[in-house]
Amino acid sequence: MLIGYGVMYLLAALWVIPLLWMVWAAFMPKSETLNGWSWNFTLENFAHVWQAAPFAQYYLNTLLIAGGVLAVQLVTVTLASFAFARLNFWGRDIIFVLFLVQLMIPADVLIFPNYHVIKELNLLDTKLGIMAPFFVSAFGVFLLRQMFKQLPAELEEAAVMEGCSKIGLLARIYVPLSIPVYVSFAVVSISHQWNNFLWPLIITNSVENRPLTVGLAIFAQSFETGAQWADVSAATLLVIAPLLVLFMIFQRRFINSFMHAGIK
Template identity: 60%
Template sequence: MNNPLKMSLPLKPNTIRPARKNRVLRSASLKVRTLQMLWHGMGFAFAALWIIPFVWVARTAFLPKESAITSGWFQGWTFDNLINVWHAAPFGQYFLNTLLVCGVVLAVQFVTLTMAAYAFARVRFAGRDLIFLLFLVQIMVPPDILIFSNYQVLNEMGLLDTKLAIMLPYFASSFGIFLLRQSFKQLPYELEEAACVEGASRLHILSRIYVPLSRPVYVSFAIVSVSFHWNDFLWPLIVTNSDSNRLLTVGLAMFAKSTESGAQWSDVSAATLIVAAPLMVGFLLFQRQVIGSFMHSGIKG
């Protein structure tokens, strides 16, 4: 015979709490997974918006001219468009000019940025903070505002239509100085004091201590500088008139506006792919180094 007192006892609370905890954990994990799926979906949507035009350009560059505007994607791919475009305009000269401008500007910027950043970070002199504030003000000034004044200065110096005219306004960078100064200030000052005790000069300290320890910042700035000058269009267009001094972006615009290739989508797409391919290939080959340099070059206070 069953005991009525035993049957009327309520369930123990210890048997209820684990079930509630499991339901709460399952609902929390479902929310996390839903948010992750939403974020991933947004990321893929933005990636598609960016990559669809590039895929269309790449597809059109390798299709015959009569099939460029059709809906087919695999209708006899050919390299004739790239070959014809390369010989129709002096893209080889444009490539050399662009590589020369990007390389020389970056090399000079490394020198000027290193000297200025070290002076603002470690050297005490009168008016240091005020001068540094003026450098920060330059970051807020768009470069296009200074086009007219820079053009007048270069015209008086007789440097128009030269590669030096393209490079000269960019030999110093206020953003690079700010970025490198913050990196130098994060390094322990005891390293410099120990080197001074050993009799090292400032240049020796700068080249053996500060520059190697700030390598991620240099890589990050190099990526930004090369990308900017590779894609720069307005300033090289204004100060150059001859093919011997034009850059890739200006050469591409001149080629696209020409009467022979204005309505030829295959030729224009092939020329665009020639200009954009080096940066794309470089990023794909060194994407780990690129991402790592930006992750390790964060700015702290």
């Protein structure tokens, strides 16, 4: 038992050390970043980074992309999960298995066909072009379907007897009772879009559509000396801070929802 906890704490320390160093470097004066530990802290790095690159535009782009993808996913995931969990139709289980095959396909494999489709739709270098391939989530369907299947069938039967429609069942029973799962899925979806790099890098060319990850990479490549680690660390902290705050706020609900959804 003690050995297991020791290994766990060691792995946790290995994971958090680079994060702590980045936070430390972000607040250190540039002249002291590589000279060892110091208690001199400054906010000048953040001010310089904010003025040196259009991070305000990058933030806006990322928020629109992540929010737009999540909004569409909530609709598609809810409808698909309800169909797979509560509706009886020919080939339902087979279609569901084929649907889950998407989870085993690396996203990078689909870059070329996705690029070809987006190009044919004239959506290159647009926010909609970035969002379109992610409007449906196999993971979200699986997660929400597990929750829908656990809800008592008697609730649905009682609502049907009262004249409730399928959409009414979703709006009044299934969705309200599945809020913790929706929150967890929202955290996963937003995190994925916030960290998405390769796909936006390929199809965007303008600042007006470039998300934070691509903007950060371009900003970091503009500095080639070690003396600029303070700026790069400050820029990185600006990018990841919202995700850290989001996870800290919803971490308990995030973990509990996976347990209640039957994922071990």
